[in-house]
Amino acid sequence: MKTMWMKRGFGVSGLLGALLVVAGCSMAPTYETPAVSMPTAFKEAALASHEAGTWKPAQPSEAVARGEWWKAFGDATLDRLETEALAANQSLKAAAARVKEARGVQQQARAGLFPKIDAGFGPTREKASPASQGLPADGNVAPQTLWRAQATVAYEVDLFGRVSDSIAAARADADQSEALFRSVQLALQADVAQNYFNLRELDAEQDLFTRTVTLRAEALKLVQRRFEEGDIGELDVARAKAELATAQSDALAVARLRAASEHSLAILLGKTPAEFDMPARPLVPVGVQIPAGLPSALLERRPDIAAAERAMAAANARIGVAKSAFFPSLSLTGAGGFEAGSLGDLFKWSSRTFLLGPLAGTMLSLPIFDGGARSGNLARARAQYEEDVANYRQQVLVAFQEVEDNLSNLRLLSDQTRAQGDAVKASNRAAQLSRTQYQEGSISYLEVIDAERSVLQSQRSAVQLAGAQAVSTVNLIRALGGGWGDAGGPATSPQQSAPQSLTPATVAAR
Template sequence: MAARAPRDDADPTAFATRRGGIFGFAVKSLALLAAAGVSACTVGPDYLRPEAPVSAGFKELKGWKPAHPSDAMEKGRWWAIFRDPELDRLASQVEVTNQNVASQLAAYEQAQALVRESQASLFPSLSATWSGQRSGDGKALSGVGRTLASGVSYPQGNVSWTLDVWGKVRRQIENSAASAQSDLATLENAKLSAQAQLAIAYFNLRTQDMLRALLARTITAYQETQRITRNQYNSGTVSQADLITAETQVLAVQAQYEAAAVSRAQYEHAIAALIGRPPADLTIKTGGLPHLPPAVPATLPSTLLERRPDIAAAERTMQAQNALVGVAVAAYYPEISFSAGGGFQGANAFPFTAAHLIWSIGAQATDPIFDGGLRAAQTEAAQASYRMAVANYRQTVLTAFQQVEDELVALRLMARELKLQEQARDKAAEAVKVYLNQYRAGTVAFTTVVVAEATLLSDEESVLTTRQSLFNATVYLIEYLGGGFDASELLAEQPPPLTEAVARSLPIPPQ
């Protein structure tokens, strides 16, 4: 929160004293009582974070460890690990222009306002009334009659305050503050999710660029095979069926090339939406992928509890629900309230004198005796909501470990898969060369060449798909590890000072 400029009215007691009179005295007295009331007892259970199912280590890291990268993930800019300027340019815009993120930001700002709303209940409610009247006969309107009576009541002030003896309001503040921190974590999770979606779409787009380049090379190679087949057909050494098969090969790959263009355009449109821009405003130049994605720093399982924003949000929700249990318990205790009023009243009261002074002060206690089980039901409901929050928290932790383990095993095994696929691709390329030479010599049928070329294209596409999957798995792993998030940032977001709640409610004095 941005620092507020010092205000003359930030101190409610000083402001009240400056106004003067019994009204100012009442405000000052009750404000001091409010400050003292903050230290009163607070009923209900104090929050302790429940244990979560955390393992000692990641199962899929046993016996395998990725190479240590030269640079760790930058805080807040985890995508910089890929060292791609275009990705960096695009991902940096998500926090500013993504509308889902903007919606979560508004939700967090609303939660902050609710914290201040809860804080306001700790303080007295102050009001002032100015009124006056004048009466006379009908002739008075023409200036020839007489005024029968006149009077003024100026000013009158009233103070009412429900003392937070049992901590009900403080539990409400605790609930609002924890909910605001949960919303802040949800905001961070929305940012991380949108950034990860953009990175996935970006790497998928780059894969389509590389696929189109592969298909373009394949079309050229198939056109050369078609030329050879046509020459042999013209010389009468092969049948027309071979020529038709060669032409069909070219057309099929050309169709794949166009389909890849459609997919690329759609990924580009998705990226535009993620950065909050219409597709017509975004054009991404053709590019490619590095051979392998960078290694992601391995972390201890326990750090997930501090680095995953969704886990942090679930944990803060637990505290918010725990505080509501205290609110429900406080309903069993008497409600104590004070009221005070004062002012000046009477005909021709100005200048104000003690003879025109009026004042009153009183107290009231309300102790519920019978409510048909309402408070018991509300307490049980609050306790059940807390248990639900605990279960949701633990399930969120379990899901987090599952997601991390899934991506670790994917990276480990797909790296092996890629090596095998590259070996198969190289063998398939050798086979195409051999069979094509033998076909020229007339020692093998054209179907042998067709099968070999189809196998090579399939192997090359498999290599590209696995590389794409490795990049996507790396993005998912970073996302599931929490990106650059740190839950300690949430606890640094403290509720605004109590004096701010008071200052916001008081009128600004004339300068």
Template sequence: MDKRRMCIALAAMALISGCSFAPTYQAPATRIPTTFKEGGAWQLARPADRVPRDAWWTVYRDPVLDRLEVQVAAANPDVAAAMARHDEATAYLSQARSGLFPTIGAEASVERQRQSDNRPLRGADQPAVYGTNTVDVGIGYDLDLWGKIRNEVSAGRSAMQASEADLESVRLSLQANLASAYFNLRGLDEQQQLLNDTIDTYQHALKLTLSRHAGGIASDLDVSRAQTQLDTARASADDIAARRALYEHAIASLTGAPASDFALAPEIETAYLPSIPTGVPAALLQRRPDIAAAERRVAEANAQIGVAKAAFFPDISLGLDGGYQSDTLSPWLMAPNEIWSVGPSLVLTLFDGGRREAITQQARAKLAENGAKYKATVLLAFQQVEDNLAQLHHLGDEATQQNEALVAAQRTLTLSMSRYRDGVVSYLDVVTAQTTELTTQIDALNLNTRRLLASVGLIEALGGGWSADGATGSPAVQAVSAQAVHPKVLASAD
């Protein structure tokens, strides 16, 4: 009869051990559009999300940028800090998993004790001073009938996955910041070269004006205007140099180098602007590490509800303890000195002033908070994609008009200078044409830089290197183990 009761009790415990009070998890529902509104006909392809990816910045075909981007992941302290946070989350998960296994402990003590002469119920033949020598080994195991430990493990796993996504998010952000700073710097290099050429042109114009003034053809006003144009161009060149230094310093910090020891030589080469396929909006949930991190934190909060609710039920554990105890050191480890105990223990809190209920309410509120943050992250992701798509789309149209304006401005300057040499117009017409032509050229260069920055912003908004790895499950969960964008996926068709 006792054996039957024991079997029934063990079977009941086995069934109850599968119990969990965490709500059934579902990622927060979000509205996903079927297409990107700002996507234009210029998109050439759709990415294959199951293709392994890496080094998205190589689509710009710039060896210097490639070299700098590699240094971000290797030397940037923000990446190192994110890696350390990931290691912390991994260690926490290991701590939570340890609760699934028995705890084994050993104890040994050699003591000399004296008991009070007036100790209650002390026997008349009991000595006042005696020795207690003990060696003991114990095993304890929490049955986890209510899923507390399993939910702690689930929460720890979700937190670790969120930290993985945070690490990728930091990397992606820093890589995009580096690319943006680099393209701004190269844009300033182009403007510096333009201003250097312009200064040479203005110096020739000033010499011409001085020659005409010496011959009595040009007035002092013409000379003054030519000198003003030249000095203004020189001042602009100094301003470009100052702005370039700031971007150079930013690149140094991003690559983990002191700004004092870092330098990038000027380079005048038009950057390659890739065509970036965006795919369908639903794939955005598979690409962006910040979305993956937000979703994993929702799962973590969901599991913490199970941990909080399990506290309302008794904590049952099994214990086995055995060893030897004697009042003498020899003989000590003998059969008559054996001690042991075995059996379950139950701990239940009967009253705590509402503490457990408050912890449960806090866990539910955390789930609601993380769910709202997840939705906000998804909305921001779609906004950022649409913003950069709109930039690329409309800046492309603007570039066409800007090129036509530049051609017209250059023709106007040529005609104005020719008519000035012929004495038909004053130097004011030349100055006006020079200013317009220079401003138009600078605007064209700035426009090219803005298009590059918008392309970097779009790649970052799409999640850079994040894609599904072919595993089953929800898109957001797949994103946690995703890899980086392969250059062949993003490169434009030739």
């Protein structure tokens, strides 16, 4: 009998020893970032180099903080607006709160590596069975009140990596949340810059219409005087009045658009529209030229791609968690303290007690049948990983498209701006000649009106092209991940008001 118990004891201890050996072994597949199809260079960058020479990035300015790419535009007002937005934008604050939430989940998962210790105190009223006291079946056992003061310890051995894989998944989720924070931050910075340049474009249009209204009013006075002198008919006066009223209406339409743009900018800054007012200042054409760099750099610099990659890592770790459910789990529990029939005897040395092993259930649990629940959970985890892989590859493709789109926009906008400049010069000359010929009586006033309309349209198109060029420059910087140059700096913290992940360059020269 003794030999048999020794063999059984050896078998139990051997089993526990074997289980402890596999403790912490992860069941998750080995994680590797999926391969993506990547060009060696951007197509539009090659076209720009062929048509306009090779881009030569200027050296980064030491006075510019890392990641403050908007300072490349050299606009103090824009610098101030970016700082205010980073400090007060509510969407950014919500993203920072989500980072804290993810870190809390990570801390909660990491707690599984340590035992849980609790303490309790209080009485219980109980009646033991006669059999448990070694009495006959009809034995009378009186109920009794027991006072207990004890501490309990519970610890789950990390068999087959369930706990460690859960921690890895929570860590990847936290990293993803931080990358999404940087993505929201970059989107906010770009939105502020785009709204700012859009506002300045509308200021330029408003200035153009103000000058146009002045010119139309002077033209009306001239026509009115000639009508009073009998040189022309009333038709020319009516046409001049219509042109003046049309210019005034167009000026009011631009003012309406500017008010809405100013309100949008106020919201980005975390202010109500009533608290924000931006003095008018016409747009100065942006001359910043951004080198695209290598396509592979996007995988390192774009926070949305980093977030997609971290989502894959978390899904991969959760496959390990789902697999570990098919294997035994080992929980070690214990309790120790004092137990007595009266409160006065509770803390006497003779009242000490302890318990090793679970009070209910078993120490070692082996799953046998659950109707396919674990298999379904594993299939779901694998499908989630496949979905995240597809999302990651799609995000990379979208990033390449955004860079190519904005490179082509800037290349074609540059050519279009030069052509539009020629159109402005030609229309101005045509309007000047038409006014001279009208005063000489060789053409009708209708031809003067057509010429002046062409001037206004060409000038307005030039202003809109300048605004589109500024916005496309911002979009390119955003598509490149928020800056250019060395991308190996420290990551942005949600507690910081300014990013520090990328180094901006000053204006690039051809």
